[in-house]
Amino acid sequence: GQQVMQIPQYQHVQEGEDFTTYCNSSTTLSNIQWYKQRPGGHPVFLIQLVKSGEVKKQKRLTFQFGEAKKNSSLHITATQTTDVGTYFCAQEGSSNTGKLIFGQGTTLQVKP
Amino acid sequence: NAGVMQNPRHLVRRRGQEARLRCSPMKGHSHVYWYRQLPEEGLKFMVYLQKENIIDESGMPKERFSAEFPKEGPSILRIQQVVRGDSAAYFCASSLTGGETEAFFGQGTRLTVV
Numbered sequence: 001g002q003q004v005m006q007i008p009q010y011q012h013v014q015e016g017e018d019f020t021t022y023c024n025s026s027t028t029l030s031n032i033q034w035y036k037q038r039p040g041g042h043p044v045f046l047i048q049l050v051k052s053g054e055v056k057k058q059k060r061l062t063f064q065f066g067e068a069k070k071n072s073s074l075h076i077t078a079t080q081t082t083d084v085g086t087y088f089c090a091q092e093g094s095s096n097t098g099k100l101i102f103g104q105g106t107t108l109q110v111k112p
Numbered sequence: 113n114a115g116v117m118q119n120p121r122h123l124v125r126r127r128g129q130e131a132r133l134r135c136s137p138m139k140g141h142s143h144v145y146w147y148r149q150l151p152e153e154g155l156k157f158m159v160y161l162q163k164e165n166i167i168d169e170s171g172m173p174k175e176r177f178s179a180e181f182p183k184e185g186p187s188i189l190r191i192q193q194v195v196r197g198d199s200a201a202y203f204c205a206s207s208l209t210g211g212e213t214e215a216f217f218g219q220g221t222r223l224t225v226v
Contacts, residue, residue, distance in 0.1 A: 006154075033214065042203055043155065045214040088154060097168055098143055098207050100215060102154040 004091050006103030014111050019076040021106035023089035030092060032072045033100065034063060038085040046074075046087075079110045116206050117186075118218035125194045125225050133189040133221045137206030144187045145215065146179060149201040161187060194225045 005024045013019050023032065031050045035043040047056055049065035049072060056063045062075045076083055086105040093099040117136040125131050137144050142163050147155040157171040161181035172179065176194075181187040191198055201222050205215040 035217075042217045042219050043205075044217070048214060093157070093168075097160055098209070098213065098215065099145060099157050099160050099168055100147075100155075100205075101157065102147075104154045 004089060004101055004103040006089055006106055008106055009104060010107050010109070012109045012111065013079050015081060016078050019079050019083070019108055021074050021087050021089075021108075023072045023074075023103050025070050025091060028069050029072075030069075032065060033090045033092075034072075034074055035088045035090060035102075036085050037088065037105070041085075043088060076108075079108070081110050081112055084108060084110050116204055116216050116218035118202075118204050118221050120221060121219060123221055123223045125223065127195060127225055128193050131191040131194050131198070131223055133191075133202050133204075133223070134186040135189070135204030135206075135218055136186040137204075138216050141206035141208055141216070143207045143209070144181050145205045145207070146187075146189050147203045147205065149203060149220075151200070155203060158189070191223075194223070196225050199223055199225045 007022050011019055031048055033048045034046040036046055037043045047063050052069050053067045054065040060077045064073045072089055074087055086107045088105045089103045090100040093101055116138055119134050123131055144161045146158040148158055149155045159172045159179045160168040163181055164183050176192045178190045201220045203220045204218045207213050207215050
């Protein structure tokens with residue numbers, strides 16, 4: 001079945017260091033979405049990437065969609081303690097119904 | 113414009129009891145999705161509903177679990193005869209069009225089976 005692999009599972013950084021999480025699929029994706037979940041919270045939509053090679057920025061966050069539309073990454077520059085949480089990539093299921101298949105998530109810890 | 117509302121936020125049930133989880137989608141949204149998140153894991157799709165219709169229940173266990181989204185009122189996820197393994201966070205999400213659009217998640221219901 002469809003699967004999205006996400007690495008690393010955990011990342012501990014010192015405040016001010018950069019952070020990157022990667023998402024890989026064995027199949028070509030129509031689009032990919034990224035969500036953030038704070039500890040004890042619920043997933044919050046960050047962005048959707050649709051085009052091959054697309055790069056989008058939100059302040060210190062940079063999202064990339066691979067040329068082959070099989071991988072994606074989220075990079076955070078100069079992490080802050082407010083960046084703590086789990087970052088999930090999600091692909092849409094093949095039925096095009098909006099059903100999402102989530103990666104396992106990368107949990108980011110930031111030491112002040 | 114209220115977001116996706118789920119209740120209760122926390123639910124404790126003894127083994128063998130029934131759990132009923134409610135979800136009211138965002139105003140104007142008619143597409144509702146239920147996901148389950150086990151501790152330290154990602155979210156797993158369970159079921160997709162539109163008003164009065166189950167569209168995709170491929171992620172729903174065949175026994176003890178059911179879902180509905182009536183014409184009036186919230187969507188309900190019902191778990192009968194709960195077991196310890198049902199302990200998880202259950203999230204509801206709604207979307208406007210049901211395809212290639214962002215999903216808005218509720219705060220979740222944390223079910224604990226004792």
